[in-house]
Amino acid sequence: MMIAVVSGKGGTGRTTLTAALAGLAPPPVVMADCNLESPNLDLFLSTALVSRRPLPGTPCAVIDAGTCVECLSCVEHCVFGAISYRGGRFTVNPAACEGCGLCMKVCPVSAPRMEPRTVGELCLSETPYGLLSHARLFPGYSANGSLVAEVMRQAREAAGEEPLLLVDGPPGTGRALLAAVAGADLILVVTEPTAAGIRGLRRVVAACRDVGGAIGVVIGRSTRSPEMTGAIRRLCRDEGIGILGEVPFDDAAAAGFNPSAAPAYRQILDAIERLY
Incomplete structure (x- = not known):
């Protein structure tokens, strides 16, 4: 099974959720960090580099x-x-x-x-939960769909047929996003109760509609603005999209850089398991 965790903007808690799901899901798990311009998934995990090779870019x-x-x-x-x-x-x-x-x-x-030309390094690292496919771009280079596809190709090879593949997607709605969600069984959109969060949610849903796979929503920092959280719920209802969980604004959600300790993340994984 492949779950792609995405967002229409940065700072919604997408990477935190990905790390939490990796820590809570039954092992083994294979992860792919497709936010190539600011990869941070390894900050939540104890990683040990297994291999690295040149990442080819456009000529x-x-x-x-x-x-x-x-x-x-x-x-x-x-x-x-x-x-x-x-x-x-x-x-x-x-x-x-x-x-x-x-x-x-x-x-x-x-x-x-x-x-x-080489634009960075394609890396494979070991974590306590499974393998992590990620990349390190050299300064001055930007992500695109073909580079994300290289990260995903390595992740799929590592996952094989059985393990759960968790993808930390790039923010936004460009080709890098489409490369990250291609083939996903579930596209999990993380939003927040702000005007920018709602706009990003609309854009990501529109971009992912034709990609295939179910779409679900997680509302991060849901208690910050009950009014805006209500607006997200109404939007999801109108679009026919299920809300799989809400993460309250709580320091415990990322206490000690161990987000899987927060009950909200356990409830999200339970909701996913009920669907699949």
């Missing part, structure tokens, strides 16, 4: 100085400002280059070429 432009006629077409057409020309030489900023290949198309002498 990067390289200018062949021997072929170049210094027409500056590549500089003028690069919408990302990745190519500069100073002191008689071209420089490509790898962090800015998106690998679109436009420079190759506009160059009259085919001086630019695209070369593979």
Whole structure:
């Protein structure tokens, strides 16, 4: 079974919930941290690195100085400002280059070429609950669907057919989210009783409707604003989405970085087990 824990914005308690479910579920559990730009799931777990390998990203432009006629077409057409020309030489900023290949198309002498590049490390770590698939991006690089897919591919290989696969998804509604939830049996959307939380909930539900799998909602910090929590309940009722639990605003929810100690998380897992 695969459960993807997602949110429309950061700070809702998505990672805390993922860690709690990992600690409460029967072992073995395989986890995937797909929030590549700010991965924090390992902060809740005692991890030991098992393996790591280069994480390939989109290709990067390289200018062949021997072929170049210094027409500056590549500089003028690069919408990302990745190519500069100073002191008689071209420089490509790898962090800015998106690998679109436009420079190759506009160059009259085919001086630019695209070369593979490494944007981070793909890691596999051992935790007290099972294996964790995660990645460490180098500074200046951003997550995308293909990078998340690499993390998910490693997690699925580690999970095989039997263990529970828990995914800590990226916030937002982009391609990274869709790569993280693909194939999920349950998409668990964590929201909070704020205007931004409700907006994010609407956007995530809309993004995940066509992906497949059931959608459930968890309301984090539910006691902070009874009025806004009521609005979330009405929204879920109107959308036909079940609320699988509410986590009150309580220091015990993450006491000692052991979120599984909070009763609210046990109730959420019980609700999931009743469904499956």
